[in-house]
Amino acid sequence: MNVVARASPIRRLGGAITADRVIGVVALIVAVVAPLLFTTYFVSAVLTQALFLGVVAASMIFLSAYGGMVSLAQVAIFGIAGFTLGNAVTTNTKGLNLGWNPWIGVILGIAVATAVGLLFGAIASRSTGIYFLMITLTFAVITNYFFGQVTQLSGFGGISGIRAPAFIGQPEQHANRLYYVALGVSFFVYLLIRYVVRTPVGLSLQGVRDDPVRMSSLGYTVALHRTVAFGFAAFIASLGGVLFVWWNGHIDPASVDLGSALDVLVIAVIGGLLRIEGAWLGAVVFVIIDTYTRSIGFIGDRFHTLIGLIFLVIVLLSPGGLMGIWASGESLVRRRRLPRATGIERAARGTAEPEVGERV
């Protein structure tokens, strides 16, 4: 473990110019200058939305790629952060109307969501695979019903008039400010996940993913690793929830219903459940389809049929999603030049990408 952990920064510093990195840097540059290139509508409705949905999807992909857990509760956590923030900062609407400082609301929202995430994680931590998916699905639906039924906190109408802190202003007037905040948060989340998976805890989490029995006999507490990973993912999802309520100004139980939970799953699967970058790629694709196909005559309101079909095709044909397609193309090229990377080398790279044809 330690050898691998020490080796990885060296590999990272010896930065060869690969197609991956070039595309990554280009995407980042485009994202930074996007407000100059695109209309305000596109920046606000498409890109900002894609960024915070990408943050939530990244928390799901983190759990899936590095913890081997596919969680449907990420949207519930995102909603818990949003509802907590809404209850804390608003006045004259549904909920508790505490009217506190926006930053206290943010901290409280993130803290509550992370705490609930740790609780959910502790409950689900002894299950894996498909059981984990089912248990987190029940968490998602119960959270939705909870906010629908408990009128003291929300009720079906939800909470309106949630404002971002003054320097961000109203998204309607200053679309770019919220966009850059969302971009900054996304970049931070990306780097944070990349960092965490290289730490000893991150590496032993990947050990737990690959062989829980062996890790347990080596003295690692499997359930604790899963719980902590879930709590960390909850923290990331809660950042997405904060961005969402700032962007939307409103949150109601429908924002966290099963449909929304599945939307984020669709984003993660379109992007690919194996690489963090896929979260934002999937989110951009999803939001663009969502925004622009509704005006196409024969699709119209049947957007979800279309997205369901795309989802079905991706699951059937490319389990690695769009990032998987990219990876298979890339490794086809690479295989001609280099011998196949061994498992240890892949672990050292800190990525969970499997070789082509490997089962998801």
Next chain:
Amino acid sequence: MRFHAIQAQLGRYLPPAVVGAAVTFAIVWVCFVATNTTFGSAVHDPTDFLITVLNGITAAGLYFVVASGFTLIFGLMRVVNMAHGSFFLLGGYIALKLQRHWVGGGGAFGLTSDQVTLRNWVLPALIAAGIVAVAGLATQQMFLRWNQGQDLRQALITIAISIILADQMLAHFGGIAEDIAWPRQLDKFVNLHVGSISYPLTRLFILALAVAIGLGLWAWMKFTRTGMIIRAGVDDRQMVSALGINIQLTFAIAFVIGSALAGFGGAIGGSFASLAPGVDDNWLLNSLVVVIIGGMGSLGGAAVGALLLGLVTNLSATYLPSNYTYYSIIFTFALLVVVLAMRPLGLFGRPA
């Protein structure tokens, strides 16, 4: 050393102790205290307590019908059919449309039970179950069969199907809640001769159906050749097919029966409550909770899980103080937490 020993003891005895204390408190609360609730304690108002318990048991009947299909499919094939709720809603809508078509009329307020004969309830329900069974079979043959053993991928496939089905049902059947009319023979109250309780016959009918289906499934599993193969397949699929048994045929049969139960449950559920978008999510949740509590793949577990869920939801809605009845959803969650804390595989679950 000493500390670790104490810690280990705590880890073993603390969860059961906490759960035991909580359950004891709940029983004492319902039986003797229950201040500020709708009816007061069970000792104070035994009639309404009995009605609440009966409501819980009859609701459990419907939970069982739907969840037994889910658990049958899971137990044999390890397929978590996330489209189970959609199949439920589809069955309900088909039965509704057939009933409206045969009886005629309906209008904005739907049919009343006076207009509906027993035949006009039973036939639509059975045809709906049949059509949903075909839909289930098609799903299994087209998408799931060649992904055998990849359980996550299969779950994602059924999620995709549920997204498509939910959207198509919204397009074809609209977003307004509608319900199937009970036949006139059933839509009345019967005197139970216990504390002069007058109880809806339809609820007892649901319970009777559930018991009949449960016994039928049990007998099928226990005494028929297919049932034996299914039980063997639950324990060791590869061995069964190595013995020259056509396991694919058994898979198809299990999927047909499981989906038919979802469709039939939808017809009952559409008469018992109503059909609308979102009902599918609700029933997927119910089925999941029932089988997670009971242990996935276990028929008896599904019965116990359904009973627990039915009783907990009904009792918590009645016996929470009036200002807090909205929190009853927490108790579904608490039930799940309690069971999973003690038995991660559910009450009757066995490792795969």
